[in-house]
Amino acid sequence: MDIPSLTIARVREGLLSRRFSAAELAAEALRYAQAENPKTNAYLHFSPERALAAAKRVDEQIARGEDPGPLAGVPVAVKDVILTKGVRTTCGSKLLANYIPPYDATAVVRIEQAGGVIVGKTNCDEFAMGSSTENSAFGPVRNPVAPDRVPGGSSGGSAAAVAQGTAVVALGSDTGGSIRQPASFCGVVGVTPTYGRVSRYGLTAFASSLDHIGPFSRSVKDSATLLRVIAGRDPRDSTSADAPVPDYTALLDRNVKGLKLGLPREYLRELMSETGDLLSRGVGVLQSLGCQIREISLPSTNYAIACYYIICTAEASSNLARYDGVRYTFRSEMSDTLSDMYRNTRGEGFGAECKRRIMLGTYVLSAGYYDAYYLKAQKVRALIARDFANAFQEVDAIVAPVSPFPAFKLGEKVDDPLAMYLSDIYTITGDLAGIPCMSVPCGNTAGGLPVGMQILTRHFDETTMFRLADAFEEAQRG
Amino acid sequence: MKITEQEVRYVAGLANLKLTDAEVARFQADLDGILEHIGKLNEIDTSNVEPMAQVLYDAEETATLRADVPAPPLGDQAALANAPQPGAGYFKVPKVIER
Numbered sequence: 192m193d194i195p196s197l198t199i200a201r202v203r204e205g206l207l208s209r210r211f212s213a214a215e216l217a218a219e220a221l222r223y224a225q226a227e228n229p230k231t232n233a234y235l236h237f238s239p240e241r242a243l244a245a246a247k248r249v250d251e252q253i254a255r256g257e258d259p260g261p262l263a264g265v266p267v268a269v270k271d272v273i274l275t276k277g278v279r280t281t282c283g284s285k286l287l288a289n290y291i292p293p294y295d296a297t298a299v300v301r302i303e304q305a306g307g308v309i310v311g312k313t314n315c316d317e318f319a320m321g322s323s324t325e326n327s328a329f330g331p332v333r334n335p336v337a338p339d340r341v342p343g344g345s346s347g348g349s350a351a352a353v354a355q356g357t358a359v360v361a362l363g364s365d366t367g368g369s370i371r372q373p374a375s376f377c378g379v380v381g382v383t384p385t386y387g388r389v390s391r392y393g394l395t396a397f398a399s400s401l402d403h404i405g406p407f408s409r410s411v412k413d414s415a416t417l418l419r420v421i422a423g424r425d426p427r428d429s430t431s432a433d434a435p436v437p438d439y440t441a442l443l444d445r446n447v448k449g450l451k452l453g454l455p456r457e458y459l460r461e462l463m464s465e466t467g468d469l470l471s472r473g474v475g476v477l478q479s480l481g482c483q484i485r486e487i488s489l490p491s492t493n494y495a496i497a498c499y500y501i502i503c504t505a506e507a508s509s510n511l512a513r514y515d516g517v518r519y520t521f522r523s524e525m526s527d528t529l530s531d532m533y534r535n536t537r538g539e540g541f542g543a544e545c546k547r548r549i550m551l552g553t554y555v556l557s558a559g560y561y562d563a564y565y566l567k568a569q570k571v572r573a574l575i576a577r578d579f580a581n582a583f584q585e586v587d588a589i590v591a592p593v594s595p596f597p598a599f600k601l602g603e604k605v606d607d608p609l610a611m612y613l614s615d616i617y618t619i620t621g622d623l624a625g626i627p628c629m630s631v632p633c634g635n636t637a638g639g640l641p642v643g644m645q646i647l648t649r650h651f652d653e654t655t656m657f658r659l660a661d662a663f664e665e666a667q668r669g
Numbered sequence: 670m671k672i673t674e675q676e677v678r679y680v681a682g683l684a685n686l687k688l689t690d691a692e693v694a695r696f697q698a699d700l701d702g703i704l705e706h707i708g709k710l711n712e713i714d715t716s717n718v719e720p721m722a723q724v725l726y727d728a729e730e731t732a733t734l735r736a737d738v739p740a741p742p743l744g745d746q747a748a749l750a751n752a753p754q755p756g757a758g759y760f761k762v763p764k765v766i767e768r
């Protein structure tokens with residue numbers, strides 16, 4: 192059984208033709224993932240009991256002649272900010288090193304209902320704050336394509352697991368680019384759906400108005416299949432949208448002739464030349480498929496970083512207030528009074544990046560600064576969303592870079608937080624507007640580093656995004 | 670400087686974060702650089718713009734309210750299972766009143 196070459200369709204075909212059972216596949220996938228993990232540190236822990244139980248259910252369904260579901264037997268990795276009942280969920284933080292969730296995230300429930308087999312939990316920046324996975328309390332992840340480089344972040348473990356072939360698909364979370372940027376750095380597909388498309392119930396809150404759960408995979412089709420499984424209204428998340436979820440894979444028609452695509456001129460200025468060249472080549476491929484390319488303008492782009500780092504840190508400082516040493520496993524030992532216990536627990540428990548963001552968020556929300564920072568940022572956010580709404584009057588999709596540069600070396604940017612924040616420029620705008628966006632592989636640099644192309648579409652129009660990405664992927668292959 | 674050492678210590682107090690002196694110095698420098706960048710927002714005119722608090726603002730405010738029907742809660746045991754110091758069905762904490 193060649194685990195890294197599996198796709199959702201191949202797993203299904205193998206199961207239904209009785210070449211292997213789901214239990215055999217789960218055991219082999221776990222063995223392979225555990226053997227390969229020391230190369231990347233992509234997984235923080237594995238969930239063999241849960242995986243084998245899920246696989247057994249699939250085998251029983253098949254034996255009874257029932258349809259085992261669209262993810263039947265598929266090995267899935269889940270970012271460790273997404274709760275799994277009975278399976279440790281650390282959020283990459285010392286604070287939650289021993290946290291065992293008492294309930295499952297809705298996305299996790301839906302994956303198992305669809306026959307998916309969760310093999311383990313993946314490493315990430317602490318509470319999903321970072322762009323390199325170097326902020327994990329449990330050590331960084333190495334990029335499987337180039338082990339001296341970062342996999343991107345914050346969902347670096349999920350991207351690395353899929354790139355390494357230890358999972359067929361994975362769940363990540365994206366607040367400012369944490370799915371698309373690692374997908375780009377590791378050469379896999381990563382999707383940030385429309386805000387509200389996927390329930391956030393059981394996703395550890397970072398910045399609630401920006402947080403998304405989304406898929407990673409090695410093909411566009413597999414992300415489309417996984418998104419359809421996890422998408423849809425959930426009464427447990429009041430922001431989850433009551434919108435119909437199309438059968439995305441059935442709509443992948445490989446005919447994108449006549450689609451109008453916009454190339455935002457503000458996104459092309461500071462690209463490293465090789466990244467820019469690969470993107471231009473990708474745009475050429477889309478043109479050869481019959482798409483009409485035009486330059487568009489997203490004039491507020493220049494303010495996006497400032498806007499984002501006010502809103503996300505303000506929301507984070509509120510959300511992280513719950514880690515106070517009372518309810519969630521870690522408490523500082525050396526405190527005589529309650530207020531000391533709060534301060535010591537948080538001072539000892541949080542890593543540097545979480546503290547930095549809590550500090551910035553608390554500052555911008557503090558008396559006298561709220562209007563100047565938080566309210567101002569919410570207004571600028573409205574302008575950024577309006578830019579996209581205006582652009583989508585003219586075009587069906589926007590094509591853009593994911594990151595100004597490919598995967599950088601471990602340690603290279605860790606001491607310069609502002610430089611790290613600035614590298615999120617092309618991904619945070621999609622989160623601020625809440626529109627669907629994804630990274631699809633667009634080729635490698637001369638040095639062999641993957642570069643992704645970003646596709647953004649209108650709210651709830653994941654269909655056009657997937658159609659375009661699938662046609663592009665097929666043309667690249669051909 | 671956009672932010673003083675005293676302000677850094679004040680904000681850390683608001684956030685219930687105990688910081689070392691080295692962290693105070695580090696965060697003062699980091700926040701200063703970040704606030705300098707954030708100052709950019711003053712260049713943009715937003716006088717006629719409504720703030721955007723959420724993405725799906727087209728929906729009616731009541732659109733996502735569920736029916737008020739009781740559902741089973743988590744239960745004491747599950748809720749306390751991750752507490753560093755549970756006891757007698759409660760979360761135990763150090764003394765609250767300081768003398």
